Structures are given as structure tokens and as C-alpha cells.
Amino acid sequence: MTLKRQITRLPRDTGVTGWNAILGPAPSYPEAEGDISADWLVIGGGFAGLSAAKRLCELRGGDRIVLLEAARIGEGPAGRNSGFMIDLPHELSGDGYAGSAEGDRLQINLNRHAQNFARSCAAEYEMPAEAVSPTGRINGAVNARGEAHNNAYAAQLDTLGEAHTKLSASEMAEMTGTDTYRSGLFLPGAVMLQPALYIREMAAGLASREKSPVSIFEASPATGFSREGERWKVTTPKATVTAGKIVMAVNGHAESFGFFRQRLMHVFTYASMTTALNGEQQVRLGGLPAWGITPADPMGSTVRRHTGIGGSRIIIRNRWTFDPSMEVDAARISRFRRDHEKAFRRRFPMLAGVDLEYSWGGRLCLSRNSVPAFGEVEPGMFSACCQNGLGTAKGTLAGIGAVELATRSNSPIVQDLLSYDAPVKLPPAPIAKLGATLVLRWREWRAGAEI
Numbered sequence: 001m002t003l004k005r006q007i008t009r010l011p012r013d014t015g016v017t018g019w020n021a022i023l024g025p026a027p028s029y030p031e032a033e034g035d036i037s038a039d040w041l042v043i044g045g046g047f048a049g050l051s052a053a054k055r056l057c058e059l060r061g062g063d064r065i066v067l068l069e070a071a072r073i074g075e076g077p078a079g080r081n082s083g084f085m086i087d088l089p090h091e092l093s094g095d096g097y098a099g100s101a102e103g104d105r106l107q108i109n110l111n112r113h114a115q116n117f118a119r120s121c122a123a124e125y126e127m128p129a130e131a132v133s134p135t136g137r138i139n140g141a142v143n144a145r146g147e148a149h150n151n152a153y154a155a156q157l158d159t160l161g162e163a164h165t166k167l168s169a170s171e172m173a174e175m176t177g178t179d180t181y182r183s184g185l186f187l188p189g190a191v192m193l194q195p196a197l198y199i200r201e202m203a204a205g206l207a208s209r210e211k212s213p214v215s216i217f218e219a220s221p222a223t224g225f226s227r228e229g230e231r232w233k234v235t236t237p238k239a240t241v242t243a244g245k246i247v248m249a250v251n252g253h254a255e256s257f258g259f260f261r262q263r264l265m266h267v268f269t270y271a272s273m274t275t276a277l278n279g280e281q282q283v284r285l286g287g288l289p290a291w292g293i294t295p296a297d298p299m300g301s302t303v304r305r306h307t308g309i310g311g312s313r314i315i316i317r318n319r320w321t322f323d324p325s326m327e328v329d330a331a332r333i334s335r336f337r338r339d340h341e342k343a344f345r346r347r348f349p350m351l352a353g354v355d356l357e358y359s360w361g362g363r364l365c366l367s368r369n370s371v372p373a374f375g376e377v378e379p380g381m382f383s384a385c386c387q388n389g390l391g392t393a394k395g396t397l398a399g400i401g402a403v404e405l406a407t408r409s410n411s412p413i414v415q416d417l418l419s420y421d422a423p424v425k426l427p428p429a430p431i432a433k434l435g436a437t438l439v440l441r442w443r444e445w446r447a448g449a450e451i
């Protein structure tokens with residue numbers, strides 16, 4: 001029987017992502033129109049999709065590659081995250097961050113492979129240094145519970161032989177300007193991205209090479225697909241794209257394509273970015289021009305100071321919601337902006353007069369058993385989805401892995417991604433929503449001052 005499906009639910013991103021806004025107008029790519037033929041069709045222009053396109057260029061130099069992005073490059077979740085590309089185990093769905101030693105070592109090696117991939121793309125495409133900077137991060141502890149989390153994490157890192165440095169309250173204050181943190185754990189292996197800049201530059205690098213085999217189309221959502229003989233036919237509002245193989249790199253929207261139904265958890269988290277600090281405000285703040293703090297309690301606030309294009313700014317991310325609709329409204333963003341404001345004012349009382357300029361929310365996709373939604377889902381259609389909240393590294397790996405699987409390379413990434421069970425089924429929708437919401441609220445309450 002010929003497979004034919006309509007995709008009725010398309011991505012919607014709410015709020016203006018500061019990371020993209022501070023860069024100024026983005027290069028634009030055309031909307032797909034008419035009949036287009038390619039060897040490969042990549043759907044989705046985030047970490048997974050752009051990494052897949054890059055890996056295809058490396059492995060299949062002569063093939064024609066088309067990439068469809070529903071929105072604008074840099075506007076989706078890939079351009080609205082906090083930019084921590086983390087090498088170490090960082091299990092968001094568990095109570096702490098670390099798992100078994102053997103599994104952790106494998107994950108560290110693979111995450112470092114993703115970091116090296118990003119670094120080599122940055123070098124090849126001559127990205128500004130702030131797009132990918134190997135400056136490390138700090139796991140910051142606000143209260144005793146956070147400190148206990150950090151101690152347990154440090155013990156696990158000792159077992160793994162991974163470098164880390166404990167920071168006292170005064171060292172934390174010296175580095176960041178805030179005396180909120182009673183201690184910290186410096187983890188040198190994290191790579192910090194300016195996420196929207198990295199995504200923009202990846203797309204520009206792929207599309208602008210002379211005789212580039214990659215054609216990128218924006219505002220061109222895949223709205224349906226069918227299998228015709230040996231080829232796939234994908235429709236967009238104004239085009240029909242036929243291709244031999246498809247890489248589906250749409251994270252949670254795999255479910256909108258009819259795959260992994262009732263197995264993916266659609267979660268949102270929220271962030272705000274301040275106005276650019278003027279010279280006098282920077283002096284009042286003190287500390288280094290750039291740093292990144294992940295919360296010792298996974299439900300706490302992520303806080304960054306970033307200095308580069310658009311000035312020196314502070315970015316706060318907190319709050320989680322479970323939204324199977326995959327959409328949130330502007331009222332939600334305004335509500336959580338107030339939580340960002342509180343977390344910001346509490347940490348930076350010396351920055352009275354500095355406002356939050358941009359606030360936004362973004363989708364993540366988790367599975368209940370923390371596994372990817374990866375593999376050949378139909379003949380010639382490869383899924384690189386469900387990054388379990390850590391898509392800067394995991395999305396990069398999934399995109400590379402989908403291409404390596406499709407080109408029959410049995411790489412360590414493919415072996416790892418194929419080694420997991422399938423995402424387990426969720427309870428019926430109302431129970432899943434209620435259960436997940438209660439767990440999130442309880443964990444947020446327990447995180448207390450870490451938020």
C-alpha cells in the first residue's frame with residue numbers, strides 16, 4: 001500500500017528570541033516553489049537538520065541536498081536555547097545528573113564528538129569566535145540542597161576521572177558579580193554557543209559555498225508526504241519536492257508526521273534577556289564578561305552573561321511546562337517573564353534600572369525512558385528526533401547519525417543511537433498532562449531558591 005500522510009500541525013514559536021534579535025536582520029532563504037528534485041531531503045533547520053546536511057556534504061559530495069525549514073533559520077528552538085553544549089552526563093529527567101559509569105563514559109565521548117563537529121564547522125565557515133566558545137560552565141549552588149547535588153556530581157566525576165574545580169562563594173562572586181551562590185563546580189569541558197549565531201552561520205556556510213549542493217528553503221513547511229515507487233514526494237504550501245531519501249529532523253514534531261505517536265513528551269521552557277549593559281552598569285556588576293551557570297538542581301535557573309554582537313547581556317532561563325499541543329500563548333510568556341524578573345533581581349540587586357528586553361518560550365522533546373526517536377522509520381526515511389532536552393549536542397549527533405545510518409556506515413554514533421529501546425508509550429493524554437504537570441510543579445517547588 002502506498003504511504004500517504006498529511007502534516008496538519010506545524011511549529012509555532014512564541015516570543016522573540018533575544019539571541020536572534022540582537023544579531024540584527026538575518027540572511028533570508030527563498031520559499032520553496034514549483035517542482036524540486038533532490039537526492040536527499042532534510043526536513044528541519046535546527047541542530048539535527050543542519051548537522052545532517054553538513055554530514056551529507058562530507059559523505060555524499062556530489063548529491064543534491066534540499067533542506068526545508070517551516071519558519072526562519074534561527075527562530076526555532078535551535079536559536080532560542082541557552083547555548084550550553086555539554087559534554088558531561090546531564091540527565092534532565094532524573095533527580096540528579098549522572099548515571100552509570102560505563103554509559104556515562106560513552107556519552108561523554110559522543111558529546112565531545114558533537115562539540116568537535118561544531119568547532120570544526122565554526123573554523124571551516126569562519127564563524128565569529130562567540131558562536132562556539134570552549135569556555136566551560138559552572139554548576140552553581142544557591143542552597144544546601146544544591147550544594148549536596150554538586151557534591152554528589154563531583155564524586156561521580158572523580159570516578160570518571162573528569163576534571164572539575166570547586167569554587168567558593170567568594171570565587172563565584174568574583175567570576176559572576178553576584179553573591180547569590182554559596183558555591184560552584186567549574187566544569188571546563190562545556191562549549192558555549194551563541195545559539196542563533198551558530199545556527200545562522202551553519203546555514204550560511206552550507207548554502208553559500210561555491211557550487212554548494214545544499215539548497216535551503218525557509219517558510220516552507222512540509223505539509224504532507226507520500227512514497228511513490230522508490231522516491232518520496234513531500235509537499236509544501238507552494239512546492240513539491242521529490243527525493244530518494246529523507247532525514248526527518250523536526251524533534252517533537254515527528255509526532256505531527258505520524259511517528260512515535262503518544263510516545264513523545266512536549267515540554268516548554270522559558271527565557272529572558274536583559275538590555276545591553278552600559279559601561280557603568282558593567283562596572284557595578286563586576287566579574288568576567290562571559291560566563292554560564294547551570295543550576296545544581298536541574299529544575300533551577302540557568303544564568304548566562306554573554307558579551308559580543310549586541311553588547312553585554314544577562315540571560316535567565318527557568319520554568320517548565322508540559323504542553324502536548326506543542327504551542328504556548330503570549331500570556332504564558334508574560335507570566336513567566338515575571339519569574340525571570342524575580343530571579344534576575346534577586347541575583348543582581350546592583351543592576352537596578354536594567355530591564356529584561358526579550359522574553360520567549362521554546363519546545364523540547366523528551367521521552368519517558370530518556371531515549372531518542374531515531375532510526376529508519378519507513379524505507380528511505382530516517383528520524384533524527386527527540387533530543388531529551390540536550391539538543392545542542394544530542395541533536396548534532398542525531399543529525400550526523402541519521403546520515404551515517406542512511407549511507408550504511410556503522411559508526412559508533414549509529415551503534416549508540418540504535419542501541420536504545422523505543423520511546424515508551426505515555427498514559428492517555430489527560431493523565432499524562434496532569435501527572436507531568438504535578439511532577440514539574442513539585443520539582444520546581446523543591447528546587448526553591450535555586451530558581
Ligand SMILES: Cc1cc2nc3c(=O)[nH]c(=O)nc-3n(C[C@H](O)[C@H](O)[C@H](O)COP(=O)(O)OP(=O)(O)OC[C@H]3O[C@@H](n4cnc5c(N)ncnc54)[C@H](O)[C@@H]3O)c2cc1C
Pocket residue numbers: 007010011043044045046047048049068069070071076077078079080081082083084085086220221222223249250251252253268269270271317361362363364365384385386387388389390391392393394395
Ligand atoms: C529556552 C531553552 C533553553 C534550552 N537550553 C539548552 C541548552 O542550554 N543546551 C541544550 O543542549 N539544549 C537546550 N535546549 C534544548 C534545545 O534547544 C533543543 O533540544 C534543540 O533545539 C533540538 O534540536 P533539533 O534540531 O532536534 O530540533 P529543533 O531545534 O526544534 O529544530 C527542528 C526544526 O524543525 C522545524 N520543523 C518542524 N516541523 C516542520 C515541518 N513540518 N516542516 C519543516 N520544518 C519543520 C522547526 O521549525 C525547527 O526549526 C533549550 C531549549 C529551550 C527552549
